[in-house]
Amino acid sequence: MILKLVVAGQAVLAADAPNPAPSAPPGMEAVATSFLSWGKWILLVAGVLGFMICAGMMIIGRRNRSQTAVDGAAGVPWVLAGLALTSLAAGIAGVALS
Template sequence: MSLQLLAADVVNVIAALPDPDPVAPPGFEAVGTILGWAKWVGLIAAILALIAVAVMFMFNSRRGEGGEHVKTFVAILVGVMVIGAATALVGFISGS
């Protein structure tokens, strides 16, 4: 058997494999609820962190040190984006 025929057989076998949609097992509805709560808590924590950074900006700008917290502000914004896009990111990575 030639290498080309073997490669063609492998491709045909891979193409014939089923690709089912992901389905949660029975009884896992609570997991969705817990994930929803975790996302909600994460977004509330991010809002509180943004308020805290705004207060630090306010106090430190009076002393001329306002720009030092920009890195913290950007890190919080990146965290908010990751929390908000977590479902889409996992779906993209897993290919579903």
């Protein structure tokens, strides 16, 4: 009985509510743009540092420290995945909210 009421309530809400386009609150657009641009810059720097650290581990581990080289090589896909997720973040959030 409760499940039927919940489903019926969701159908009513979905039918009555329009789906407005996202818009920034007054005065917040510049702040949000600055915040997002800082976040993108920080993640870009972190990605470059991540690649440099992985490369350094591979260089250092070349001789007699093979586990260090393996750890450096294993870190590369994680850095790539993090950068890919960063670049797709706006698209993923837009799909989730639409």
